[in-house]
Amino acid sequence: DWVHPVTAPNTYRGEFRGLDSAPDYVRSVEHNLAKIAASQRQLAGFICEPVYGNAGGISLPPGYLQQVYGLVRAQGGVCIADEVQVGYGRMGHFFWGFEQQGVVPDIITMAKGMGNGQPLGAVITRREIAEALEAEGYFFSSSGGSPVSCRIGMAVLDVMEEEKLWENAQLVGGHFKARLEELIDRHPLVGAVHGSGFYLGLELVRDRQTLEPATAETALLCDRLRELGIFMQPTGDYLNILKIKPPMVTSRRSVDFFVDMLSKVLDEQL
Numbered sequence: 001d002w003v004h005p006v007t008a009p010n011t012y013r014g015e016f017r018g019l020d021s022a023p024d025y026v027r028s029v030e031h032n033l034a035k036i037a038a039s040q041r042q043l044a045g046f047i048c049e050p051v052y053g054n055a056g057g058i059s060l061p062p063g064y065l066q067q068v069y070g071l072v073r074a075q076g077g078v079c080i081a082d083e084v085q086v087g088y089g090r091m092g093h094f095f096w097g098f099e100q101q102g103v104v105p106d107i108i109t110m111a112k113g114m115g116n117g118q119p120l121g122a123v124i125t126r127r128e129i130a131e132a133l134e135a136e137g138y139f140f141s142s143s144g145g146s147p148v149s150c151r152i153g154m155a156v157l158d159v160m161e162e163e164k165l166w167e168n169a170q171l172v173g174g175h176f177k178a179r180l181e182e183l184i185d186r187h188p189l190v191g192a193v194h195g196s197g198f199y200l201g202l203e204l205v206r207d208r209q210t211l212e213p214a215t216a217e218t219a220l221l222c223d224r225l226r227e228l229g230i231f232m233q234p235t236g237d238y239l240n241i242l243k244i245k246p247p248m249v250t251s252r253r254s255v256d257f258f259v260d261m262l263s264k265v266l267d268e269q270l
Helices: 022-038 064-074 097-101 127-136 147-162 165-186 215-227 252-269
Strands: 045-048 078-082 107-111 121-125 190-196 199-204 233-235 241-244
Touching: 022 064, 045 064, 064 078, 064 097, 147 165, 165 190, 165 199, 165 252, 199 215, 215 233, 215 241, 215 252
Parallel strands: 045 078, 078 107
Antiparallel strands: 107 121, 190 199, 199 241, 233 241
């Protein structure tokens, strides 16, 4: 009873659609905040992925987090950005997902990419929040704070800078999205391309008007791509979106191979 889910914005197939839908989704937050206030309970905080990773890289409508963060802070809560999947330069045009929304969270959580395979996670926050946590009691982690993991994390940052991997995500990722968007005109099954940089989602639908999910076709597509040397995972509520998040070192040649094989399969049987 201490968790209060709000309606997740989806500008493509959600209850409210389009880039001007932020106020409609903010009403769900206002409703929950009113319930919490009426019950005379203290709000802890609001946690949200600034770009929906498992939904296929779907961006929030412009202004959504600005409005929500303001409401949450006015009621004494902190704002938490989950950047585990979408942060750390992967989105290309911005290093953190929350930058797309023009906000600064109180707490940022991250993992995965920062260790490049080595188990590593981190939290960024303000000193007063960290000190408040310390005052609550003793925090213990059996494997936390390993100097080996920390050294690996520093090396990852060095390589990202030296090899300009953030810039690569922007430039090659931009080429990647442009090539995927070309498929919309050629293949009726392709409904939309979400995301940016090296976090993209290709949404497949049977009908572009009703947006009926092409779940079975997506599964067949992934099986066929595997035969051609490409491992691809369906994602989204209906498992009809290709979750595309390649390594940050991905080249234009690899991108072209992927899109060419994808188009080949769509031409063959879907």
